[in-house]
Every structure is written in C-alpha cells, then in structure tokens.
Amino acid sequence: MSLHVSELFFSIQGESLDAGLACAFVRLAGCNLCCAYCDTAYARQGGTPMEIPEILDRVARFGCSLVEITGGEPLLQKETPLLIQRLLSVGYRVLLETNGTQNIGLVDKSCIRIVDVKCPSSGESEKNDARNLDRLAAHDQVKFVISDRTDYLFAKKTAGRITAVAPGHILFSTVHGVLDPAQLAHWMLADGLPVRLHLQLHKILWGEARGK
Numbered sequence: 001m002s003l004h005v006s007e008l009f010f011s012i013q014g015e016s017l018d019a020g021l022a023c024a025f026v027r028l029a030g031c032n033l034c035c036a037y038c039d040t041a042y043a044r045q046g047g048t049p050m051e052i053p054e055i056l057d058r059v060a061r062f063g064c065s066l067v068e069i070t071g072g073e074p075l076l077q078k079e080t081p082l083l084i085q086r087l088l089s090v091g092y093r094v095l096l097e098t099n100g101t102q103n104i105g106l107v108d109k110s111c112i113r114i115v116d117v118k119c120p121s122s123g124e125s126e127k128n129d130a131r132n133l134d135r136l137a138a139h140d141q142v143k144f145v146i147s148d149r150t151d152y153l154f155a156k157k158t159a160g161r162i163t164a165v166a167p168g169h170i171l172f173s174t175v176h177g178v179l180d181p182a183q184l185a186h187w188m189l190a191d192g193l194p195v196r197l198h199l200q201l202h203k204i205l206w207g208e209a210r211g212k
C-alpha cells in the first residue's frame with residue numbers, strides 16, 4: 001500500500017502554534033473540497049505513489065524533528081494514520097492539517113491536529129463535521145480562515161462553543177491577499193476575543209511560491 005504524495009519539502013513552518021520553526025512537509029494529494037481561496041489547488045489531484053518507508057527516509061534527510069502532514073486533504077487516504085503513527089514512533093513531533101470533514105479520531109492522539117472549520121466564503125462550510133469539535137484534545141488547534149465580516153461573525157459564534165482547547169489554540173487567519181489582517185485585528189480587539197490572530201508566515205517570506 002502506498003500514499004499519493006504531491007510534494008515533500010523543508011521550510012519554515014508558516015502556520016499553527018509551531019510557526020517559525022524549521023519543518024519537514026509531506027503534502028498528500030487529493031481533496032474532497034474546492035475552497036474558493038485554496039492556495040494549493042495543484043494538490044487536489046495527481047500525486048506520486050510512495051511507500052511509507054520511502055517517505056520516512058525522505059523526511060529523515062531533512063534532519064529536523066518537526067513534520068507536518070498536509071495536502072490536499074490528508075485524511076482521505078487510508079494509510080495516513082499509519083504514516084503518522086510511524087513518524088511518532090521514531091520520535092517526530094507530528095502536525096496534521098485537516099479540513100474538518102473527516103473523522104480526526106482515526107489519528108493517534110499524540111499527533112497535533114489542526115482542524116480547519118470552513119467559513120461561508122469558502123463555499124464549503126456546510127461540509128464541516130461538527131462532531132470533530134468533540135474529538136479535540138487539549139493540544140490540538142482549530143483554525144478559521146476568514147475573507148470578510150460574515151466569515152468573522154461565523155467564526156466568532158463557532159469559536160464561542162469550543163471548550164476542548166484553550167482560546168489560545170483557536171486561530172483566526174485571513175485569506176491571504178483578500179482580507180487586510182489589520183481589519184481582522186480591529187474586529188477581534190473590538191469584541192475582546194481571546195483567540196489568536198494567525199498570519200501565514202511563509203507568504204510574508206516567500207510569497208505564493210510552491211514547495212515553500
């Protein structure tokens with residue numbers, strides 16, 4: 001059995017609470033959503049089949065202890081939980097970025113799951129599986145990617161119902177180049193929201209370059 005891999009690369013982690021750290025990325029191919037703003041549409045199809053030992057070998061060559069599994073939607077592939085388990089078993093800190101439509105409970109609890117809750121402007125918010133919010137562990141993170149005021153109000157309401165993670169693990173991000181981060185900051189401050197403002201550090205560093 002193999003996994004369909006879109007790309008493997010080494011970069012500065014640009015998202016999540018680990019932003020700023022050197023990180024190995026495994027971008028898996030295939031996605032069940034088509035978010036209006038998706039910055040990795042190329043990973044929604046295609047990919048190269050790779051066996052787990054080959055992926056572990058490629059990741060090891062980057063020489064860092066932090067690995068992120070992203071996509072595309074990583075949880076669409078049956079072998080993803082096994083890949084994560086193998087990475088954890090050899091000592092990596094493992095992050096999983098997932099779109100919130102698949103059961104995050106299938107993944108080892110030691111993995112840090114970063115669960116997107118899709119906002120209305122993505123065009124995919126009706127596909128969110130609300131049950132994932134009850135499956136969160138304290139170390140997990142929940143992310144809202146926001147384009148406009150309607151998205152912000154949706155995120156604020158949904159975040160208010162999350163009790164499984166501390167407010168500092170709830171990330172409010174802008175859709176890059178669409179919503180001014182200062183506008184989002186103003187809204188958050190005006191409402192006194194305790195959640196975390198989140199910007200994509202890699203795009204500040206390298207723009208929209210692929211494999212970065």
Ligand SMILES: C[S@@+](CC[C@H](N)C(=O)[O-])C[C@H]1O[C@@H](n2cnc3c(N)ncnc32)[C@H](O)[C@@H]1O
Nearest residue numbers: 037038039071072073097098099116145175176
């Ligand atoms: C490309 S997705 C892959 C993982 C998974 N499919 C998901 O949506 O969470 C990784 C993260 O990038 C975010 N993202 C995609 N396009 C973006 C954009 N144009 N601006 C800001 N964040 C974006 C997604 O919302 C998600 O949090």
Ligand SMILES: Nc1nc2[nH]cc(C(=O)O)c2c(=O)[nH]1
Nearest residue numbers: 011012013014015070202212
């Ligand atoms: N540098 C960098 N950090 C990232 N964090 C999450 C990413 C993703 O596309 O899931 C990403 C990415 O594509 N690049």
Ligand code: SF4
Nearest residue numbers: 031033035038072099
């Ligand atoms: S779920 Fe993630 S990879 Fe899929 S279209 Fe949306 S942002 Fe892109």
Ligand SMILES: [Mg+2]
Nearest residue numbers: 039040070200
């Ligand atoms: Mg990205």
